Amino acid sequence: MSFADIQQQARQSWMRFARPDVPRVLVGSATCGRAAGALDVLAAFREQCADDPALKGVDIHEVGCLGMCYAEPLVEIRGSEGSSVLYQGVGVDMVPDLVREHLGRGKPMVEHAACLMAGPPVEGLSRFQDLPMIRHQLRVVVRNCGIIDPSNIDHYLARGGYSGFTRALGMDQDAVIEEIKISGLRGRGGAGFPTGLKWSFARKSAGDVKYVVCNADEGDPGAFMDRSVLEGDPHAVLEGLLIAGYAIGAGHGYVYCRAEYPLAIERLRTAIAQMREKGLLGRNVLGAAFGFEITIKKGAGAFVCGEETALMQSIEGKRGMPRSRPPFPAVSGLFGKPTNINNVETLAAVSAILEKSGAWYAKIGTEKSKGTKTFSLAGKITRTGLIEVPMGISLRTIIEDIGGGVLHGKEFKAVQTGGPSGGCIPAKHFDLPVDYEHLAQVGSIMGSGGMIVIDHESCMVDVAKYFLEFTENESCGKCVPCRMGTQHLLRMLTDIAAGRGRVDDLETIRKIGDTMTKASLCGLGQTAPNPALTTLNSFMDEYLAHIEERKCPAGVCRALIRFSIDAGQCTGCMACTKACPVQAVAGKKKKPHRIDQNVCIRCGACRQACKEGAVMVE
C-alpha cells in the first residue's frame, strides 16, 4: 500500500471518530488520570451505556493527557447535539447524570464542565483554547495529547503523522539535517546542545552500522513531560526516531524507557507493532531503500542512566556507569558504533519540524532558544499540570497566568527548575524570560522541564538537603568528586537542618560544590551541588537562621521547631487528637487542647488536621 493510501484509510477512520453527530466519550487515562480514578470512571461509562439500548453504539475511548492534571479525572463528552464538553473532577457517582443528561438528552451539564472542546457554543462555557491555563500555550510537542486515541495509529496519521518522515525520505540525508539546523532545535533533555549539529557528527562518522537512541529515562523527580508525551502520542516520538535514523544512516533504534512508566512502555509496544503493520518498519520502509527496526529497553531504576554514556552501558547489559568523553557517542557509542542519542521531547519536535519546516519552527521562541518547551508544573501551585510554551515567556506568565498562582493564594517564594541538577530561582527574578541562557544566568538550568513552585511553608535548607539525599543515593560512585562530594554536602546540610551547623560550613559547601562542578565525570556530579549553591546565594538568611539562631523560619526542620495550640482559636473539635499518631495532644471536647512537648514527634499531623489554623509552629 502506498503512503497516500495509508493516509486515506486513516482519514476515514478519523472521520468516524471525529464526526460531530456521533455521540462519544473520551476518558483521559494517562497515569495522572488513573491516579485520580479514571479507570473506574471509564468502567462506569461502559456499564452505564451498555445498560441503555439507545446508547449501545456510543464510542468510548481512552485518550492521553490534556495537561490539566489538577482537574483530573477529565472526561470529554459529545452528545448528539454536537457539542464536545470537557468535564472535570469526574467521579463514578457523576456518571449516571452525565450519561442521562448530555449523552441521552443532549443537554451539557455546565456545572461540572471545565470548557467547550468543539462544536456549537454552550452558554456559560468558554472554549478550551481560551482557558487561562491554555491561552498562553503553544502546543507543538503535545499537539495530539488528549485529542487522539494513542493506541490508534490512524488517528496520528490522519492529523499529519508520518508525513514529516515521508517528506524526509524524499530528501537527501544532509538536507534533512540542514532542516533541523535551520529550525534551531536544541536538545530538550537538559543540556541544550544543537540537535542538527549532533546529527551531523553521527552522519559523518565512518561505519556501516550506526544506532539512534531515544532517551526516555526521565529520572528527574518532579518531571513528567516525557511520560505524558509517550502515553498520549507515542508515534510523534517514534516518527522522530525514524527521521533521525534516516538522516544519520542508522538501521536500528532503541527506546530506553524507565521501568516506573509501565503505561508508556505499553503504548510504545502497541505503536511499534502498528508501525510494522503499516510498513513503517522493516527492511524497506514504505518500499524505500531504507531499513529500520526499533527495540524497547526497560530501565531498571538508576537515575544516572539518563546520562548518555551510562545509558548505553545499560543497554549493553552492564552497570550503568558513565565514561569520560571523548570519544563521543557520535564516534564510538552503543556497541562501539556511531550513535546518536536524543530525548523524547526533542524527537517529538523533530517530527513536527519535518512536517511543517525548519523555518516555521525557528519563528517561535528567542534568538538562541528556538521553539517551544514543555514543563511540568507542580508543587505549591493552583493548576498543576503539563504545559508547553514558546521559549522566552516569563516565569510570571507561567506561574500566575497559566498555573493560577501559588496554592491557596499564599506568597511565592521560589521556583525550582531542572530537578536535582537545577536550582531555586527566587521571587526577585519573577520576570525572567524562560530560555536556556536566562536560566543559566541565575544559576539554574532548563533541565528536562520540571518546575516545582515553593511557598513560604517550604524550607530552602530542607529543599537543598532533599536533592542532595537524592544525588548522594543515585551517584554511581565511579568518580571521587561526585561520590565523596555528594556525601559531604549531604552531611553538612543534614547538620544545618538539625541545628548542628557551623557558619564556616557554608564556605566549605561552596568550595566542595566548585570542585564537583569542575572535576566530576558526568553531568550528575557536575550539577549535583546546584540546589545547595543556588539556595545559598538567594536564601543565605535562612541558612544563618538555622545555624546562628537554631531556628527554621519555614517551620519544617523537625529538630528546630515545636508545635503549640493557640487556646484562643482552638474550638476543641478533637480533630488533632485523632490525627496525632503518638497521643501527644490532650484536652476535653469543646475545650482548648494542649500538646505535650515531651511526647510530640513533630510530624505536623495536627497542623494538617486543624481546620481553624490553631496549631502554631515556631
Place this chain on the structure above:
Amino acid sequence: MHPDEAGQAIDTILSSHSREREHLIPILQDIQERMSYLSPKALRMVADHLDLSENDVYGVATFYSQFRYHPPGRHRIKVCQGTACHVRGGGLVLDAIVRKIGISPGQTSADGGFSLERVACFGSCALPPVMVVDDKVYGRMSARKAEKLLEDLE
C-alpha cells in the same frame, strides 16, 4: 513455588532470550516479574546461560534499584518521594505508613503481609503525595488516608 517448578520457569525464560550480554537486564526483569524476586539459584542460572561469572551478574543486578533478592510481601506498598510529593507532605505519608506497619523502607513485615519501598518519582507530580499499592496508583494522599487504605487492605 516448588524448587523444581521454579527451575523450570526460569529455564523457560532463559530459553526465550539468546545468549548475548545485551539480554542480561531484560532476563533479570522477566525472572523478577515471574518469581517476584531474584534467588541465588536464579542468578546462578542466568550466569550460566550468558556465560558470565555469578559475580558479574550480581554486580549488574545490585547496581539497579529495581531488583530484589527476597520475596516481597503480599501487598507491595511504594511511596513516592519525588520533589512535588516532598513539598506537599510525602514524608508525612511515609512516616505514617512506617508507624502503622512497623517496617522501614526496603523491608517486608514478619507475617509477609506488606513490603515497603520508597520510590524517587512516579511522574504523577500533579497529584501529590502519591503512593502505589500493588501497582494501583493513589493520588492526593495524606497520612490519614494512607492509614485508612492500609486498614482496608488488611
